[in-house]
Amino acid sequence: MPITYIPNDPRAGQPPNGTIAPHAGRPAGLAGFVFQNVVAEDPYPVGSDGFLFWQCREAALRAVDLWETIDGPLTTWQPGQTLRLIQKGGQPQLNAFYNRNSLSFFEVSGAGATYQSGASTDVVAHEAGHAFLDMIRPDLWSAMVGEQGAFHESFGDCIAILTALEDRATRQALIAGNLLRQSNFVESTAEDLSHGIGALIDPNHNAADPRRAFNTHQWQFPSALPVNGGPGELINEVHSLGMIFNGCFYDTLTNIFDAGADQSEAGLLAAAHTTGRLLAAAARTAPLQSRFFQSVGNAMLLADQDMNGGANAAAITNAFAAHNVTLNAAQMLATTSVLAGRAPAANVGRVTDIITRASRRDLVSKVGKAVQQRFLAKRYSFGSRKVAAVGHQHKVPLGDVSEKLAGVVCLVLEDVLIGVDDGRAAALGMMPSVGQSVAEVQNFVYSLNEAGQIDVDSEGNTETTHSIHRVGEERRLVRTRFSCTCGRYH
Numbered sequence: 001m002p003i004t005y006i007p008n009d010p011r012a013g014q015p016p017n018g019t020i021a022p023h024a025g026r027p028a029g030l031a032g033f034v035f036q037n038v039v040a041e042d043p044y045p046v047g048s049d050g051f052l053f054w055q056c057r058e059a060a061l062r063a064v065d066l067w068e069t070i071d072g073p074l075t076t077w078q079p080g081q082t083l084r085l086i087q088k089g090g091q092p093q094l095n096a097f098y099n100r101n102s103l104s105f106f107e108v109s110g111a112g113a114t115y116q117s118g119a120s121t122d123v124v125a126h127e128a129g130h131a132f133l134d135m136i137r138p139d140l141w142s143a144m145v146g147e148q149g150a151f152h153e154s155f156g157d158c159i160a161i162l163t164a165l166e167d168r169a170t171r172q173a174l175i176a177g178n179l180l181r182q183s184n185f186v187e188s189t190a191e192d193l194s195h196g197i198g199a200l201i202d203p204n205h206n207a208a209d210p211r212r213a214f215n216t217h218q219w220q221f222p223s224a225l226p227v228n229g230g231p232g233e234l235i236n237e238v239h240s241l242g243m244i245f246n247g248c249f250y251d252t253l254t255n256i257f258d259a260g261a262d263q264s265e266a267g268l269l270a271a272a273h274t275t276g277r278l279l280a281a282a283a284r285t286a287p288l289q290s291r292f293f294q295s296v297g298n299a300m301l302l303a304d305q306d307m308n309g310g311a312n313a314a315a316i317t318n319a320f321a322a323h324n325v326t327l328n329a330a331q332m333l334a335t336t337s338v339l340a341g342r343a344p345a346a347n348v349g350r351v352t353d354i355i356t357r358a359s360r361r362d363l364v365s366k367v368g369k370a371v372q373q374r375f376l377a378k379r380y381s382f383g384s385r386k387v388a389a390v391g392h393q394h395k396v397p398l399g400d401v402s403e404k405l406a407g408v409v410c411l412v413l414e415d416v417l418i419g420v421d422d423g424r425a426a427a428l429g430m431m432p433s434v435g436q437s438v439a440e441v442q443n444f445v446y447s448l449n450e451a452g453q454i455d456v457d458s459e460g461n462t463e464t465t466h467s468i469h470r471v472g473e474e475r476r477l478v479r480t481r482f483s484c485t486c487g488r489y490h
Contacts, residue, residue, distance in 0.1 A: 001041035003054040007167045009120045010046075011191035015169040019043045022054060023061040031074045033060060033085040033103075049088065052118055056087035056105060059124035059163075066125075066163045067132050070276035078134045078141075087118040094196045095463055096123050098130035099481035100141075104462075108200065115196035122160045122189040123484065129159030130482045136284050141479055144396070144410050145437070146222035146241060146444045147292040152482060154242035157211060158249050158279060160189045165272040171265035180254050180268075187213040187250055193484060204230055206240060213250035217243050218324040219293060223443040227450045236447045239484075244323050245293050249279060251319035252300070256312050274312065278303050285380050287332075287389065287415040289430050290440050293325050299382070301329040306383030332429040333387065335421045337366055343420040344388040351377045354388045354418050359425045363390075363416065366427070368434030370394035371409075378415060388418045392432055396441045398477060402449050404456050408468055410477040412441045445477065455480070 002019040022041055026032030037053055044050030068074055077083050084102035089095075092108040096117040105118030105127075117123045133155045134141055140152055164170050164186045174180055185191075188210045198208030209232035217234045225236040234240055257263075257271035282299035289295045297320045304312045320327050341359030348354055354377055355363065364373070373394035380387045393413045398405040414437055417428035448454050448466055454477070455467035463485045469478050 002043050003041055003058065004043045004046060004051055005055060005058050006046070006119065007121060007170060008164055008185060009122045009189070009191045010116075011195055012122075012185040012188070014173055014185055015167065017046065020058075023058050023065075026061070026064070029075070031064075031077050032082055033057075034082050036084060036086050037088065046119070047114060047116070052087050052107075052116055055121075056085060056118035056124055059118075059121040060085055060103065060128055062121070062166060063125040063128035063159060063163045066159065066166050066276070067128075067280075069166075070162070070273060071132070071136075071280040074132075074135075076135065077131060078138050083131060088116070089462075091462065093463060093485070094193060094200065095483060095485045096127050096193075097462065097481040097483040097485075098127045098134070100134065103127045103131065108196065110196075111199040113196070113199065115192060115200075117193055117484065120190060120192050121163065122191075123193060125160040125163040126156035126189065126484070127482075129156035132159065133283060136280075139288055139391075139413065142411065142413070143288070144412050144441045144444055144477075145290050145292070145414075146236070146238065146440065146447065147290065148288065149238040149444065150222075150241035151245055151292050151296060152242075153239045154245035154249070155279075155283065156482075157189050157213065157242065157246050158276075161186055161213060161250065161253075162272055162276045165269065168265060171268045175263070175265050175268060180257065181214070183212065183214055187246075189213075190484070198231070206231060206233060206235055206237065211239065211243050211246065213243070213246035215243055215247045216322075217247055219244050220324070222447070223439070227447055236443070237451055238447075244325070245296070247323045248293065248297060248320045248325060249275065251322055252278075252312075252316050255315035255319050259312075259315060274308070277307065278312070278316070281307065285382055287380060287417055287429070288391070289414055290432065290437060291430065294320075294327065295332070295430075297325055297327045298329040298332040301327055302332075302382040305329075333382070333385075333417070333419070335419065335426045335428060336431050337427045338421045339363060339418075339425040339427060341425050343423055343425050344418050348377055348379050348388050351375045351390060353377065354390055355425055359418075363392075363427065367392060367416070367432050370434045370438075371397070373434075376413075380415075380417070387428070389415045390418060391415055394434065394437075396438050398442065398445055401442050401445050405445070405449070405454075405468075405477070408475045408477055410441065410445065412437050453483075 086104040089106040194210040229235040253275040281303035286295040286299040339359040340362040341356035345353040376391035378389040414432040455464040
């Protein structure tokens with residue numbers, strides 16, 4: 001029995017809705033979803049509960065298809081084997097979220113319209129993108145630096161764009177209209193949700209315009225950005241800040257397509273798959289650093305060397321430079337500082353396999369002393385090259401951010417790549433600084449607080465992204481979900 005399906009967003013305008021055969025269920029042995037409120041297959045009218053179930057299911061499974069095209073079989077989620085797909089959550093709200101247990105979507109009515117976040121392929125694919133990234137990079141879940149959280153949101157947008165480009169009619173419309181290098185219905189995501197924010201919350205809300213990957217936003221320190229702004233303006237908020245990486249990604253995709261011999265819709269699909277594979281590979285391997293957009297871009301260059309012989313280096317470098325993100329993959333792996341102590345051992349299982357006590361003391365003298373700092377053993381692989389690393393973890397007090405966060409701390413983790421220089425341990429690439437990381441974390445938490453994204457009393461507010469949990473005698477700020485809501489910015 002066919003179903004009614006919207007291949008993009010309800011307000012995208014094209015391609016048109018249609019009836020299709022629904023996606024088959026996931027094979028045994030692969031990660032899948034637990035579906036809620038299952039109804040029989042039928043081409044239900046748009047807006048009905050029956051339509052919403054099959055639309056949300058189809059969009060989620062198409063996003064999984066895309067992921068498996070660019071990254072291989074999806075065998076597990078983080079942290080379990082299945083995720084619930086809740087296409088119509090409880091309390092009405094303009095929201096959707098991923099919380100490691102579910103992809104949850106909501107419905108709200110007002111101003112003569114009903115907004116169903118689960119009816120948007122953009123929104124469903126975006127939330128699935130959070131789940132994909134969390135599976136390959138669980139360390140980003142707890143990240144407390146602005147660019148790292150912004151990359152998570154951008155990654156969801158990139159997955160939404162790539163999922164849209166899997167649709168042949170979509171690619172044909174882009175090529176026929178010569179739309180790739182102008183505002184279009186693919187690079188613009190979650191139009192219906194943004195329309196609802198403008199209609200029901202505030203027409204001057206920052207998220208009242210959809211996020212756009214075709215943009216001219218320029219990277220700058222998040223702390224230099226305002227914490228609020230008008231529709232579509234670049235502000236210090238993770239969804240908005242993520243548009244910088246959206247631009248880098250979309251420009252990379254279009255640069256690769258423009259440089260190719262096949263300028264048809266098939267060539268566009270090939271360019272999308274190439275860019276998607278580079279993004280997935282880089283997301284796996286990019287060191288956890290404060291300048292994370294740059295870290296991912298350099299990892300894309302290294303992935304391209306390994307996968308394509310560096311054929312797309314100019315496309316990647318020029319795309320990031322267009323948004324003021326300078327790449328230099330060689331510099332990322334170059335010696336920054338020679339450390340006391342021997343080189344890392346061939347097999348890495350413990351911190352002492354990577355850095356001796358003498359190396360650790362030397363490293364602390366360079367990055368600075370911090371509250372309850374420790375080093376964690378890590379390993380990164382850039383193609384055939386394996387690089388040892390230590391994660392530098394310490395606690396940041398948050399009382400200076402807000403009185404209501406007095407006595408609250410959070411953990412910050414940044415990576416230091418460790419290599420060999422003349423037989424001794426050496427720090428490679430970007431070196432963290434305790435002073436800078438404390439400032440970046442406090443600025444990120446400030447932006448969360450200003451947006452009302454901290455559930456201070458741990459009341460289970462599903463529109464917030466962070467809450468305060470007790471860990472022993474300690475009150476610690478932790479992430480509870482990635483949420484589509486952008487808080488009270490206006």
